[in-house]
Amino acid sequence: MVDLKIKIQxxxxxxxxxxxxxxxxxxxxxxxxxxxxxxxxxxxxxxxIKPREGNPYPRMAETASGMLNAVGLQNKGVDYFIKxxxxxxxxxxTNIIVNINxxxxxxxxxxxxxxxxxxxxxxIELNISCPNVKEGGMAxxxxxxxxxxxxxxxxxxxxxxxxxxxxxxxxxxxxxAKSVEGAGADSISLINTLLGMAIDAETRKPVLSTITGGxxxxxxxxxxxxxxxxxxxxxxxxxxxxxxxxxxxxxxEFIIAGASAIQVGTANFIDPQITVKIIDGIEExxxxxxxxxxxxxxxxxxx
Amino acid sequence: xxxxxxxxxxxxxxxxxxxxxxxxxxxxxxxxxxxxxxAQLKINNHPQVFLRRxxxxxxxxYEKNTISFFIKIIGExxxxxxxxNKKNSINVIYPLGNSFNLPKQNxxxxxxxxxxxxxxxxxxxxxxxxxxxxxxxIGGRSRNDILQIKEFEKYCKVLIxxxxxxxxxxxxxxxxxxxxxxxxxxxxxxxxxxxxxxxAIGKFAKKNNIECEVSLENTMxxxxxxxxxxxxxTSKGNKCVCTEGPVFNIKYLKW
Numbered sequence: 196m197v198d199l200k201i202k203i204q205x206x207x208x209x210x211x212x213x214x215x216x217x218x219x220x221x222x223x224x225x226x227x228x229x230x231x232x233x234x235x236x237x238x239x240x241x242x243x244i245k246p247r248e249g250n251p252y253p254r255m256a257e258t259a260s261g262m263l264n265a266v267g268l269q270n271k272g273v274d275y276f277i278k279x280x281x282x283x284x285x286x287x288x289t290n291i292i293v294n295i296n297x298x299x300x301x302x303x304x305x306x307x308x309x310x311x312x313x314x315x316x317x318x319i320e321l322n323i324s325c326p327n328v329k330e331g332g333m334a335x336x337x338x339x340x341x342x343x344x345x346x347x348x349x350x351x352x353x354x355x356x357x358x359x360x361x362x363x364x365x366x367x368x369x370x371x372a373k374s375v376e377g378a379g380a381d382s383i384s385l386i387n388t389l390l391g392m393a394i395d396a397e398t399r400k401p402v403l404s405t406i407t408g409g410x411x412x413x414x415x416x417x418x419x420x421x422x423x424x425x426x427x428x429x430x431x432x433x434x435x436x437x438x439x440x441x442x443x444x445x446x447x448e449f450i451i452a453g454a455s456a457i458q459v460g461t462a463n464f465i466d467p468q469i470t471v472k473i474i475d476g477i478e479e480x481x482x483x484x485x486x487x488x489x490x491x492x493x494x495x496x497x498x
Numbered sequence: 499x500x501x502x503x504x505x506x507x508x509x510x511x512x513x514x515x516x517x518x519x520x521x522x523x524x525x526x527x528x529x530x531x532x533x534x535x536x537a538q539l540k541i542n543n544h545p546q547v548f549l550r551r552x553x554x555x556x557x558x559x560y561e562k563n564t565i566s567f568f569i570k571i572i573g574e575x576x577x578x579x580x581x582x583n584k585k586n587s588i589n590v591i592y593p594l595g596n597s598f599n600l601p602k603q604n605x606x607x608x609x610x611x612x613x614x615x616x617x618x619x620x621x622x623x624x625x626x627x628x629x630x631x632x633x634x635x636i637g638g639r640s641r642n643d644i645l646q647i648k649e650f651e652k653y654c655k656v657l658i659x660x661x662x663x664x665x666x667x668x669x670x671x672x673x674x675x676x677x678x679x680x681x682x683x684x685x686x687x688x689x690x691x692x693x694x695x696x697x698a699i700g701k702f703a704k705k706n707n708i709e710c711e712v713s714l715e716n717t718m719x720x721x722x723x724x725x726x727x728x729x730x731x732t733s734k735g736n737k738c739v740c741t742e743g744p745v746f747n748i749k750y751l752k753w
Contacts, residue, residue, distance in 0.1 A: 220724040227500040240726075248736050255717050255727035257549050262719055266726045269736060412548060464720040465540065465550060467502060467591070 197481040198488040199474070201235070201455050203433045204381040206290060206318050206356040208235035208456055211489055212446065212474050215437050215460030216241050216294035216320060216360075217266065221280050222287060228467040233474060235456060236290035238320050239280075242310075243295075244302045246272040250327060256393035256402040261412025261439070262461060263391050265405040267327045268296055273306045277313065285315035292358070294320045298331035300348045307353040317356060321349055321380075324362030324387035326409045333387075336362040339374035350379035358435060361385040361426075363415075368422045369429040376430045383426060384435035384458065386419045411461040413439040420452050427453020427494055441469070443476025453494040500594060500722060501529065504587045508564045510580070513645045517613070518580050519556070521566040522588060531558045531565065532597030533621035534713055534745040538721040539567075539579065540589040547575040552721050554617035554690070554713065554744070555593065557649075565592070568616040568646065594721050595744045598688055598711055600628055607684040608634040608654065609699055611671055611691025615646060617713050617744075621688060622653035633657060633684070637671030637691070640664050672698045682706055689713075700748040710748045714739045 199210035213236035219225060222237045231237065249269025256263040270276070276293075284291055293310050297303035303321065310319055323336035323345055335341045346359055359375040361368060363386035372383050388409025393402040401407075419438020427434050436454030440446050441462045449457045462469045477489065486492055505522035512518045538550040556568040571577050582588065598621050606625060610618045615636055625632045634654040638644045641664035650656050658666025659674045667674050672695065676682075689699045690713040703710035716739040718728035723741035730739055732750045737743065 217726075218724060224720075224722055224724045228502055249726065249729070251731070252729050252736075253717060253727075254729065255719055255725070257547075257717075259546065260548055262548060264719070264725065264727060269726050269729070461719075464725055465548070466589075467720075467722070 197478055197486065198490075199478060201489055203318070203358070203435065203455060204356055208290060210235045210474050210477070211450065211456040212470050212477070213238055213292070213435070213456055213458045214463060214470060215458040216322065218460040218463045222284050222291070225463070225467055229471050232288035233471055234289045236292050237287075238292045238294050238458060240270055241268045241294040241296045241322055241325065242270050242273050242276050242306060243268055243297060244273055244305045246270065246275065251404040253402060253404055254408075256408065258391070258393060258410065258412075259414060261410055261414035263393055263403060263408035263410050264388070265327045265403045265408035267405070268325060268332075273309050277309060281313055281315075285313070290317050291315060292318045292320055294322050294360070296322045296325060296328070296332065298328070300345050302331070303345055303349050304352045307349045311353050311355065318358055319353060319355070320358045320360050320384060321346065322360050322387070324360050326362070326364065326388055326390045326407070327405060333362050333364060336371065336387075337365050339370050342371050343374040343378045346375045346378035346380050356381045358382040358384050360387055362387050363418060363422055363438075364390050369425050372426040372430050376432050380432060382433045382435055383430065384437060385426060386415070386422055386438045389415050389418065411439065413441050415439045416445060420448060423449055423454050424452040424496070440473075443473050443480060446473050446477060447480055447492070450489065450492050451494070451496050453496070455493050499529070500591060502589065502591045505590050507582050507584050507586050507588065508562070510582055512580075514642050516571045517645060518569055518571075519566055520569055520579055520582065521564050522590065524563050524565065528558065528560060528563055528565065529593065531555055531593045531620070533624045534597035534617050535593040535595050536721070536744060537565070537567070537590050537592035537594060541575045541578050542588075544574060544578050547578065549719055550591070550721065551575045551579070552594070552715070552718055552740075556616045556619050557623075558620060568613060568619070570613045591721060595740055596742065598713075598745050600625070601630065601686040601709070603685045604630050605683055605685045606630055606632045607676070607687045608632050609637075609671055609687060609689040609691070610634065611637045611695040612643065614689070614691025614695070615650075617690055618688065619646065619649055622650060626653040631655070635659065635671055635674055635676060637674075637695070671695060672702070677702060682708065684708065686710070697753050700751070700753050703748060711745050712748055712751070713744045714746060715744065
């Protein structure tokens with residue numbers, strides 16, 4: 196019997212497979228398809244202090260081996276989440292992790308303080324990398340000074356596991372990673388979407404209402420893998436890898452590159468049961484390669 | 499409850515050069531499917547097609563245990579569906595979305611433009627089963643685009659318009675004489691088709707104070723409320739077409 200358990204500092208995962216924010220709703224969207232308590236964790240849809248309507252339609256463009264989205268953090272706000280969604284999902288036997296967002300550092304702090312009060316939420320993912328909002332979001336994650344400032348501020352307001360989600364839209368990802376580690380992050384997740392664009396040649400118009408959007412799917416996987424490997428080699432805190440993971444082999448590659456855990460995102464849209472298939476696939480892989488624990492595989496790249 | 503299952507291809511036949519009916523056999527007893535609901539079909543082994551493709555459920559045969567789709571070839575995804583044969587299987591997520599609401603009164607008009615007739619066959623059947631005799635107005639560019647007439651005639655009186663006048667009245671559906679009468683005889687309209695057509699019908703319904711439901715087909719990634727990509731602006735904020743639609747009462751739309 197192989198051991199799939201992994202720890203992200205104090206956060207204990209029964210297996211390394213989680214779902215990426217914005218691709219798994221609040222979990223309930225998937226309960227018809229499989230038992231979501233099998234997951235290592237669920238990162239719920241990004242939450243802000245006030246409700247947000249998100250961006251106008253169209254918000255999505257299919258691309259070669261991927262998709263662009265420009266949802267823009269549509270959500271009903273943190274108070275609605277606490278009152279109406281949290282009671283429905285808190286008893287699932289998995290880690291429910293809240294992805295938090297803000298236009299200002301103050302807003303991030305306010306959301307973090309409120310989530311800190313929820314017993315059944317063991318961690319937050321600080322989103323400093325959303326490319327689809329006019330204020331905040333990625334702006335915080337593309338300079339090491341602002342990434343540091345927001346991480347430090349939230350660290351003071353939040354006592355449980357703090358994961359910081361990084362943007363790949365930067366020159367040197369290791370610089371940002373080191374600055375959030377120094378500011379007190381317990382873990383780093385990467386990558387959020389890559390800023391991209393789609394044009395309709397017939398009409399000469401942009402496909403998305405916001406012109407640009409975030410690219411995800413297997414098209415971004417090699418970039419994500421490279422960044423996970425770079426960050427793993429430059430920080431001491433655990434890394435959570437995501438970006439275009441479509442199957443078991445993709446997940447294993449991220450772990451070998453240095454990810455202690457992985458998140459599955461866009462693939463959930465195409466196969467809503469993909470995460471359980473990956474959990475089973477990782478177990479098979481470990482058996483086949485006679486590895487007792489998934490922990491032995493983290494960063495086990497042969498170079 | 500939503501299901502994800504592999505279906506076998508039961509039949510795949512062309513109606514004209516660009517339209518076909520794909521009939522799929524379920525691996526187990528079909529759940530009850532309501533008119534207006536849709537399914538997400540997975541396209542296999544096609545590098546240019548990344549996401550599933552959503553289609554309205556055109557017909558359900560509980561005896562044969564099949565569901566069918568009325569599909570027009572638009573791009574690579576639909577083209578590869580057209581090539582499926584009885585040796586193939588296909589992965590389906592269904593039934594998705596809400597459904598048309600049955601009317602309170604008998605006088606009902608269905609308006610379908612092009613492939614917009616897709617969800618209206620199951621609706622016609624359901625209306626007929628509820629002792630309502632609907633009238634359907636079908637519009638297309640030319641006589642070759644007016645399809646499934648025999649199927650609709652089982653449940654409806656069929657009216658036709660073509661833009662070139664090769665079948666039925668000449669002109670756009672909204673120019674059909676049924677809309678030109680002094681006293682419009684219908685109490686409820688159901689419509690599906692090109693957005694401009696649905697908007698024109700919606701405007702007519704609003705002006706004449708007639709109940710009107712439309713079926714929308716916004717681009718979506720997941721089809722079950724996770725990605726939040728397919729939203730339509732309503733008087734109650736942005737709503738997902740996949741979960742709170744695809745059927746909307748026009749009084750809530752910002753048309």
